[in-house]
Amino acid sequence: MVILKYEGKTKVVKREGGFVLLEFKDDITAGDGLKHDVMENKGVYCAEITAILMKYLNENSVRTHFLEYIPPRTLKVIPLKMFPLEVVVRFKKAGSFVKRYGGTEGEDLEKPLVEFFLKDDARHDPMVCVDHLELLGIAEKKQAEEMKEISVKASELLKSLFAKSGFELWDIKYEFGLDSEGRVILGDEISPDTFRLRKRGEIFDKDVYRRDLGDPMEKYREVLELCRSLSSL
Numbered sequence: 001m002v003i004l005k006y007e008g009k010t011k012v013v014k015r016e017g018g019f020v021l022l023e024f025k026d027d028i029t030a031g032d033g034l035k036h037d038v039m040e041n042k043g044v045y046c047a048e049i050t051a052i053l054m055k056y057l058n059e060n061s062v063r064t065h066f067l068e069y070i071p072p073r074t075l076k077v078i079p080l081k082m083f084p085l086e087v088v089v090r091f092k093k094a095g096s097f098v099k100r101y102g103g104t105e106g107e108d109l110e111k112p113l114v115e116f117f118l119k120d121d122a123r124h125d126p127m128v129c130v131d132h133l134e135l136l137g138i139a140e141k142k143q144a145e146e147m148k149e150i151s152v153k154a155s156e157l158l159k160s161l162f163a164k165s166g167f168e169l170w171d172i173k174y175e176f177g178l179d180s181e182g183r184v185i186l187g188d189e190i191s192p193d194t195f196r197l198r199k200r201g202e203i204f205d206k207d208v209y210r211r212d213l214g215d216p217m218e219k220y221r222e223v224l225e226l227c228r229s230l231s232s233l
């Protein structure tokens, strides 16, 4: 029996037996949900890209919630109790980093930077540090450190994978949860919605949509083809 649990901006979450089904919708949003469109096949592309990249991470000792891809737009995943957090890893300056701290888009950071943000559209996802997470009862210090460590490891793996085809991973956002044994596991999705991916100045991520630079789905389709080709190497 399939039970509807929750419908978010870009996914429908269902429960089936001991598992969770994530159904990726064709909705695309930006600016805390203020900009919103529906684009044919967006959910199909993001579901398969997430499946390929999470399978790759699972095989390279980064545990994710991913179990199985159910074409065209559904993932079977491990149930997690999610932290209301976004964990961002940056290799280059871009987006909100440049707004907050200055510098130029695409400038290298000396080492990967990890930032935590509360998932709270009404408050525009405020940035928090580990002390906030403890104080607000959102995560223990040890869990936060673990999220940081897993995020950097996953990002280094994905950066190297994309580099095989000359693509640059600029930054990426993760979400984590606890499994039934209380382990910190990488959840949610990994797609052009959640990372910045560039090749010789060309944009292959949601910035195409955020900045109205053409048809984002052409780029999402190319990222899917890239992921398919990388996963067969």
Ligand code: UDP
Residues within 6 Å of the ligand: 086, 088, 094, 095, 096, 097, 125, 171, 172, 173, 192, 193, 194, 195, 196, 206
């Ligand atoms: N990101 C995301 N969801 C969010 C905010 C950011 O997936 O709610 C991703 C974003 O696509 C980028 C990275 O996290 O790859 C860093 O985003 P940034 O903080 O620069 O914010 P933005 O420029 O997207 O507002």
